Amino acid sequence: MTAVTAESGFTAPVLRGSTDFAGTAQMLRLYLRRDRIVLPLWVLAFGLLPTFYVASTESVYSTQAELDNYARSITDSPALVAMYGPVFGTDIGSIGLWKAGPFYALIAIAVILTVIRHTRVEEETGRAELVGATSIGRYAGLTAALTMTAVGCVLVGVLAALTLLSSGLPLAGSLAYGAALGGSGLVWASVAAITAQVSTGARIARGIAFAALGTAFALRAVGDAGNGVLSWFSPLGWCVNMRPYADERWWVLVPLLTLAVLSTAAAYVLLGRRDTGSGLLAERPGPPRAAAGLSGATGLAWRLHRGSLLAWSVGFLLYGLLMGGAIDSVGDILGDSQQVKDVLARMGGTEQLQNSFITFAVSFLAIAAAAYSISAVLRLHEEETTQRAEATLACAVGRARYATSHLLFALLGPVVLLTIAGLCIGGVYGAMDGGFAEKVGDGLGAALVQVPAVWVITGIAMAVHGLAPRFAPTAWGVLSAMLIVFFLGALEGLPQWLIDVVPFVHPPKLPGAPWQWSPILWLLAVAAVLVGLGVAGFRRRDLR
Amino acid sequence: MADSATAPVIEITDLRKTFGHVAALDGLNLSVEEGEIHGFLGPNGAGKSTTIRVLLGILRATGGRARLFGRDPWTDAVALHRELAYVPGDVTLWPSLSGGETIDLLARMRGGIDAGRRAELIERFDLDPRKKARTYSKGNRQKVALVSAFASNVGLLLLDEPTSGLDPLMEQVFRECTREARERGATVLLSSHILSEVEALCDRVTIIRSGRTVESGSLSDMRHLSRTSITAELLGDPGDLTRIDGVDDIVRDGSTLRCQVDGEHLGELIRILGDTGVRSLTSAPPTLEELFLRHYHVDGVDVAAEKVRA
Numbered sequence: 146m147t148a149v150t151a152e153s154g155f156t157a158p159v160l161r162g163s164t165d166f167a168g169t170a171q172m173l174r175l176y177l178r179r180d181r182i183v184l185p186l187w188v189l190a191f192g193l194l195p196t197f198y199v200a201s202t203e204s205v206y207s208t209q210a211e212l213d214n215y216a217r218s219i220t221d222s223p224a225l226v227a228m229y230g231p232v233f234g235t236d237i238g239s240i241g242l243w244k245a246g247p248f249y250a251l252i253a254i255a256v257i258l259t260v261i262r263h264t265r266v267e268e269e270t271g272r273a274e275l276v277g278a279t280s281i282g283r284y285a286g287l288t289a290a291l292t293m294t295a296v297g298c299v300l301v302g303v304l305a306a307l308t309l310l311s312s313g314l315p316l317a318g319s320l321a322y323g324a325a326l327g328g329s330g331l332v333w334a335s336v337a338a339i340t341a342q343v344s345t346g347a348r349i350a351r352g353i354a355f356a357a358l359g360t361a362f363a364l365r366a367v368g369d370a371g372n373g374v375l376s377w378f379s380p381l382g383w384c385v386n387m388r389p390y391a392d393e394r395w396w397v398l399v400p401l402l403t404l405a406v407l408s409t410a411a412a413y414v415l416l417g418r419r420d421t422g423s424g425l426l427a428e429r430p431g432p433p434r435a436a437a438g439l440s441g442a443t444g445l446a447w448r449l450h451r452g453s454l455l456a457w458s459v460g461f462l463l464y465g466l467l468m469g470g471a472i473d474s475v476g477d478i479l480g481d482s483q484q485v486k487d488v489l490a491r492m493g494g495t496e497q498l499q500n501s502f503i504t505f506a507v508s509f510l511a512i513a514a515a516a517y518s519i520s521a522v523l524r525l526h527e528e529e530t531t532q533r534a535e536a537t538l539a540c541a542v543g544r545a546r547y548a549t550s551h552l553l554f555a556l557l558g559p560v561v562l563l564t565i566a567g568l569c570i571g572g573v574y575g576a577m578d579g580g581f582a583e584k585v586g587d588g589l590g591a592a593l594v595q596v597p598a599v600w601v602i603t604g605i606a607m608a609v610h611g612l613a614p615r616f617a618p619t620a621w622g623v624l625s626a627m628l629i630v631f632f633l634g635a636l637e638g639l640p641q642w643l644i645d646v647v648p649f650v651h652p653p654k655l656p657g658a659p660w661q662w663s664p665i666l667w668l669l670a671v672a673a674v675l676v677g678l679g680v681a682g683f684r685r686r687d688l689r
Numbered sequence: 690m691a692d693s694a695t696a697p698v699i700e701i702t703d704l705r706k707t708f709g710h711v712a713a714l715d716g717l718n719l720s721v722e723e724g725e726i727h728g729f730l731g732p733n734g735a736g737k738s739t740t741i742r743v744l745l746g747i748l749r750a751t752g753g754r755a756r757l758f759g760r761d762p763w764t765d766a767v768a769l770h771r772e773l774a775y776v777p778g779d780v781t782l783w784p785s786l787s788g789g790e791t792i793d794l795l796a797r798m799r800g801g802i803d804a805g806r807r808a809e810l811i812e813r814f815d816l817d818p819r820k821k822a823r824t825y826s827k828g829n830r831q832k833v834a835l836v837s838a839f840a841s842n843v844g845l846l847l848l849d850e851p852t853s854g855l856d857p858l859m860e861q862v863f864r865e866c867t868r869e870a871r872e873r874g875a876t877v878l879l880s881s882h883i884l885s886e887v888e889a890l891c892d893r894v895t896i897i898r899s900g901r902t903v904e905s906g907s908l909s910d911m912r913h914l915s916r917t918s919i920t921a922e923l924l925g926d927p928g929d930l931t932r933i934d935g936v937d938d939i940v941r942d943g944s945t946l947r948c949q950v951d952g953e954h955l956g957e958l959i960r961i962l963g964d965t966g967v968r969s970l971t972s973a974p975p976t977l978e979e980l981f982l983r984h985y986h987v988d989g990v991d992v993a994a995e996k997v998r999a
Contacts, residue, residue, distance in 0.1 A: 345784070430821070431786065431787030432787055432819070433789035433818040434789050434793055435794050435797070436790075439786075439790055439794050441797065442798070444794070532779065533782070536795065537798065538766070539745045539775040541768070541770040541799055542798055685749075686749075688748065
């Protein structure tokens, strides 16, 4: 009915209550048109990959004895449990899907980006105002964005369940996994709907949503590696505790869907209370003159980057403290049996376990630092599409200096972030476990050894921006694809070259592993070539 | 600047710029002398902004020659930009910076600001410099860019439809400021659709269409070249007036004749009408609007283009 109202071109709707939602169908069609490539892409990826994970596990561990061993080795490794969640059963279904555990978080990234793109970005660019002036209701945009995302999530769940079922797995577990995956998508879509109302900038809205996701992930990781209590404070923990193929806990869907419904309702309440384009926080006046520091391209870049760098720093600080505190208790879940102690001694003692936990914690930090770096490079892209780059370059600022002013943050920002987190991990671990100076050094070394890998991602983003600016945001797609490969890891199903494409697997796994120069130098060389190509391309091409 | 009396500040010859298969500029010529306010006119999409962006080194010319102060705008961009200020038609600012901060930042990146003039201009444009750019209207964003440009110590102002968001009062202030800039010795290239503004400010104008220059010269010259409309009530029949060159758009309505005639043949037409006998006669010089509409119009352009090439 709403569609008819808006299609006829009249503003008078048939029912009073429906005015706020008038035109939702048209908005939905518009969003589907704009999302016709990206939406099917993530729906297919998240719908099909779980079955692929199961199949690749099956190809490596063909007998039940092998599966039992594999399950034991996972449980013995807190780092693996923290990264993927606990294993609840030893049959092929639950172990195969254990590796797909991070998908609950990966689908969250996709839905957050989708919801913000169709809500706050529309407002920030002023397009929402243009639409709002037509016979489109004030809730139509949000409703259409959420509907599209929800349909995507449901499709992911159905597709995942169907493909798992068709690969010969039991019905209940397949349904449970599909429900948990789709449910996670619904929860994070509703969280993004709230953050889209809070701030006037899409960048900040995205940042708050990702901060919430990061917190949820850290709570689940630390909880699962420890006694499991913290996991229950995280929606990602609920999803893991759905336990597909291992006595499914259907009631987990209750908190999951309740949270989704409540957050969605909150988003509508907030939207109903604010003006189009505004946030919840009132705009304060600024200084009438520029401070001495706000001068030249670098001064401007500092001003534009400092807020997000500070926020990221706080995030890395908290994550570092949390992980540092978790290391000490890493061995606790293993129990005290003599057999376990013997195994541990053969593996190199608890220190070995704790070292691998540090390596695990830091590999996530490296991916997060790469995400920061991409967002810093994409500032250049944003400045260009909004014509602000033109305003800057029309002043006495050269192309190379302009690009460098932002690259400074894309390159040095990750160093700052990883240093903060490395110091926190090592510091807290050392304070609890003794050997402070040595452990601070370990933490710092483990974090900083990832910097060259992060710079390769920086280089990819810059190269695309310099050579093919239209496609600059695909840097996010590159990082996401690498994440999927990284999580799938060294299973037989993946060719080695594909794993080698992910830069984060190359640095020596400090602490514990021996130091190697060659991967570091290779990564630095690749990063330098990519950044160089990007800057050279940017200097030569037309501005958009 | 000893030889600048001879060399134009902006000199563009046969400039070409293509985007893919689309030719945005197709042999454009433009010459702006030092110390003049030069109007730059053309219908939407004619290539005005593209030309200015080539002059700024934002776009790279596909062919032809463009010179600013005798130098290449692409290779010498940074040095040249110390000498100029640019105001786009659609000003976007950094949302989190205040207006005052933006004014200072842009001017500092050009190489300096006149503090006294800055304060005076903020007063005259009635701008609140404490507000965040995010909260400014289009007109206020334009004021920020204008204040920063006029307060900078530069020899050239590139203004691309700078007043499209200003109210009439502010439009007046803008005109005063532009004249003052010329008095300080600055050169101004003003792209505009507001013909009264062009008429009030510009010494010379260049009209472009579809990426080509169709007319360039002083306004009075262009008026002279243009046609006068004649309305006459006649006593007899003057015969077929198309025999006179330069007479066009002839409409006979009973004893009333309406037509257009170019400056050269006005005398001849008046003589013939006088011989026929006239009860009343009004002649209207072409308004600027007619002048431009003629050039903007598809049919008019060919005539004008021939004239330039000849």
